[in-house]
Amino acid sequence: MLTFKIQSWAAIAPDLIKEEDWKSWLLNRHPIAPLFGKDSLKQIPPLLRRRLTTLGKPALEVVLALGVEGECVPSVFSSRHGDTGLTLSLLEEMGKDEPMSPKGFTLAVHNAVAGLYTIFCKNTSNVTAISAMDGLVVNSILESVGQLQTAEKVLCVIYDMPLPELYRPFCSSLPFPYAVAVVLSRSQGEPYLLEQVHNKAIGTESNDEVDSLAFLSLLTGLTSEMVSKSNGGAWAIKKVAH
């Protein structure tokens, strides 16, 4: 069993910005817009914005909302699919024998968003970029708690966007872009624990869609526990009573 604290968190999706927005939506899940509006995500300074794609903007919007960019906090950036849309457009350019966009190429790597963030805030701490098949949330928290053993705080960012049409028949994902950023701390905030549980008791395998929203239900206080089953194991993240 591992214990940690959550000092602060922020999450964003089209139309869902404040904690109250998430709470009421999680209780009544109506369809939401598949893209952010043109006027959203304006917290990011213009020079950084122009380097970010539709995947990176929400991720850094929530990170900047936490206000830890002045501290050198190690970070874990997790996205199951990364910028698959951008990678596909680069492959299409190659297929047509056209020169590839240098900006597109640099941004298509999985640690691109983390790299832009750390350059922007001159953060020289460790950066980890995770792309977990299943159990993205649990793997991200596990990695972050691991890093908490040598750091006072760890920033964990989980973000994804819908796959391009071409890939959708092969994989599930939430039908809208979202990003969640959490500051895990050794000493400050709400106490949580992460532990392995007997997987025989748990029904079906989890997926990103279920796990990400279960994590948000936990953060907003709608639930006090989430369980994720993947790769033959099962893990629980629980809120610890004071």
Added chain:
Amino acid sequence: MSELHKEIKKMIIDCLDLEDIDVEDINDDSPLFVEGLGLDSIDALEIGLMLQKKYGIKLESDSEATRQYFASVNSLVALVSSNRVN
């Protein structure tokens, strides 16, 4: 400002996503890199690619001449007007 000056400024704004800058904000003879607009090496590569796609101009990536062409909008205009093939 000539039509070509406008066209090149618009190209820079569009291909580098300078969404808060207008054509009028860019001076013809101000430096584009580090000072002035504050562009960097990835921007230079992106502009190089646009010159190739739009005007058919191919540049050596690390020659002194290329550095001079990228100094300002005026020098890019001079390059394009004397070398464009399309």
